[in-house]
Amino acid sequence: MHTPAHDSVRTQSLVWSDRISQVPKEVFVSEPLFEQELKTIYYGDCWHPVAHGGELPEVGDFKTFDLGRMPLLIARGKDRELRVFLNSCTHRGTQVETATCGNRPEFECPYHRWLFALEGDLVGCPGSKEFAPDFDKKNFGLKQLRTAEYLGLLFVTLGEATPPLDEWLGESMxxxxxxxxxxxxxxxxxxxxxxxxxxxxxxxxxxxxxxxxxxxxxxxxxxxxxxxxxxxxxxxxxxxxxxxxxxxxxxxxxxxxxxxxxxxxxxxxxxxxxxxxxxxxxxxxxxxxxxxxxxxxxxxxxxxxxxxxxxxxxxxxxxxxxxxxxxxxxxxxxxxxxxxxxxxxxxxxxxxxxxxxxxxxxxxxxxxxxxxxxxxxxxxxxxxxxxxxxxxxxxxxxxx
Missing domain, CATH: 3.90.380.10 (Naphthalene 1,2-dioxygenase Alpha Subunit; Chain A, domain 1)
Structure with missing residues (x-):
């Protein structure tokens, strides 16, 4: 519920005080502003820590997490690399994994049984002989996101212009x-x-x-x-x-x-x-x-x-x-x-x-x-x- 002072019109034209020590209370309660923050910050050019390697020590270990409303699937592949995927089947968009964490040999979408390897590749899809003429499994792996690590701490970004992680953190951090x-x-x-x-x-x-x-x-x-x-x-x-x-x-x-x-x-x-x-x-x-x-x-x-x-x-x-x-x-x-x-x-x-x-x-x-x-x-x-x-x-x- 919002008071008239916190409506969407005013949020778009919010003017801050000239005093550096004042933060308008509206930024804590505006629902329209939150939608703007998701696009600009969470899905923009920022790095976000989503896991530490100590949570997923073995091949096949995975965890699910959300970046704002964006569902993520984090998995350790057979090559022992950690990868972050969008937790969404590349067929019809169904959430692939619902468990918070665990170990799997592969990931299967329950809707039409599309099967994905730990590295994200599409390795099985029933009925593919009757798919579109240009269908190629190589083009339908899970969407992998850009990641970087610092001492096992895994970061992800959805932005295209996000700076390198070392630069983003800075030496003091x-x-x-x-x-x-x-x-x-x-x-x-x-x-x-x-x-x-x-x-x-x-x-x-x-x-x-x-x-x-x-x-x-x-x-x-x-x-x-x-x-x-x-x-x-x-x-x-x-x-x-x-x-x-x-x-x-x-x-x-x-x-x-x-x-x-x-x-x-x-x-x-x-x-x-x-x-x-x-x-x-x-x-x-x-x-x-x-x-x-x-x-x-x-x-x-x-x-x-x-x-x-x-x-x-x-x-x-x-x-x-x-x-x-x-x-x-x-x-x-x-x-x-x-x-x-x-x-x-x-x-x-x-x-x-x-x-x-x-x-x-x-x-x-x-x-x-x-x-x-x-x-x-x-x-x-x-x-x-x-x-x-x-x-x-x-x-x-x-x-x-």
């Missing part, structure tokens, strides 16, 4: 991602938690370090004090936050404090968060390795797949430690993150009122977003918002 991905990307899947938040995708990914000790009761109950850190941004909307982990002072809150032990080797980067434009979040906190693959379902629903990993060289004790720590600490109902879902929904509800979302901590008063911010400044989000505004073609008041 690659550096922090390297820490999140355990240095070499040799990960093993522990499991998933999947959740739908009643919030627009931009509010889900508008996450700053400023709120954590203020919102999350777990931080206060644990008497958790953050150390020194830094925040990095790129002109195309990515954010990385690195923070030192100080030893946790026992507050008596936990009967088993081993849950929050840090067994890693580098407390200087004990906590690392990467927010990749448009909507993905990747986290390494204590010994948790958590890749959050997000799906923009609609203007008011964002689905997030929390995938938890261990490292390939972990012994059994370390695997158990990571498993206990993962969802219990930072999952959708983890003890230091359980308030997020409620806040997401309240952001969405509150955004149906007129005006702006106002950023304050770290604001310098300039007309351009600053890339020189402190670890917990909320203004680290502003370069992302400026990139979004320009990408979507919205003008500021002085330009209108």
């Amino acid at each position: 690659r550096s922090t991602l390297r820490v999140v991905l355990a240095g070499d990307g040799r990960l093993k899947l522990l499991g998933y938690q999947k959740v739908r938040y009643a919030v627009n995708w931009k509010a889900y990914n508008d996450n700053d370090g400023f709120h954590a000790p203020l919102l999350h009761t777990g931080f206060r109950l644990l008497n958790w004090q953050g150390g020194q850190g830094a925040q990095f941004m790129t002109p195309n909307g990515h954010i990385a936050i690195e923070a030192q982990l100080k030893p946790i002072q026992s507050s008596g809150f936990l009967k088993d404090p081993s849950l929050i032990e840090f067994k890693g080797q580098n407390p200087e980067k004990g906590s690392c968060v990467v927010e990749l434009f448009p909507v993905s979040v990747l986290v390494k906190h204590l010994d948790v390795i958590n890749l959050r693959f997000a799906i923009a379902r609609s203007h008011d629903v964002t689905e997030v797949h929390y995938a938890y990993f261990s490292h390939a060289d972990d012994d059994e004790a370390m695997v158990r430690h990571r498993l206990r720590q993962s969802s219990n600490l930072l999952g959708p109902c983890g003890m230091v993150s359980m308030e997020d879902a409620a806040i997401f929904q309240r952001i969405h509800i509150g955004s149906f009122t007129p005006g702006y979302a106002e950023f304050q901590k770290g604001v310098t008063g300039g007309k351009e977003p600053s890339f020189d911010v402190k670890q917990n400044d909320e203004t680290g989000q502003l370069p992302k918002w400026e990139y979004y505004r320009q990408l979507m073609g919205f003008k500021r008041e002085a330009e209108a």
